[in-house]
Amino acid sequence: AQTVTQSQPEMSVQEAETVTLSCTYDTSESDYYLFWYKQPPSRQMILVIRQEAYKQQNATENRFSVNFQKAAKSFSLKISDSQLGDAAMYFCAYRSISGGGADGLTFGKGTHLIIQP
């Protein structure tokens, strides 16, 4: 079974600064998807960014980018120019592509990101 580990229960960053949230995972599969989801106080889980394991190029989405190190099984999220609206719980998630992908995401425990004005 896959596991996802987020070692930072809480992170704090000054507005406009850059912050990196770490995530490591364990799997025996070679192809899979990795995701970062944001859960603001409104509770909705919002997809921030995703990475296909077979792609070497790191995914970027505006101010959000990832550092995907497949050999190290590491998938960190970098948020540049942090904004107050970025304050939320951030969950790293893994998804297998075997079995057609109808199995669920495996989530980490989350990192609570605080933005200091």
Place this chain on the structure above:
Amino acid sequence: EPEVTQTPSHQVTQMGQEVILRCVPISNHLYFYWYRQILGQKVEFLVSFYNNEISEKSEIFDDQFSVERPDGSNFTLKIRSTKLEDSAMYFCASNGKGQVPLLLWNSPLHFGNGTRLTVT
């Protein structure tokens, strides 16, 4: 943008009672999911549903749980005899805009706002 909607936002029930949590997935999605998040813990997969049957389920999804798509729009999670430890946030999600199952992993999940279930 279409959203997954869940009702109610908060449900309080007594131990031993049955509850039904309701979800309306995005209309052209084909795969539906339930997840739960016990307070302070990580989000956990419960079950996925496709073509009117369960596709996958976790070990959490035991006989007290059931899912149903009673009509063309709703997707429900029933907990037959609630226990204190069932208290959690329950999230519905959907994906798969008409894609063949093999490409499903390429389709990101869209989550609802969740239902907070409190069992007393």
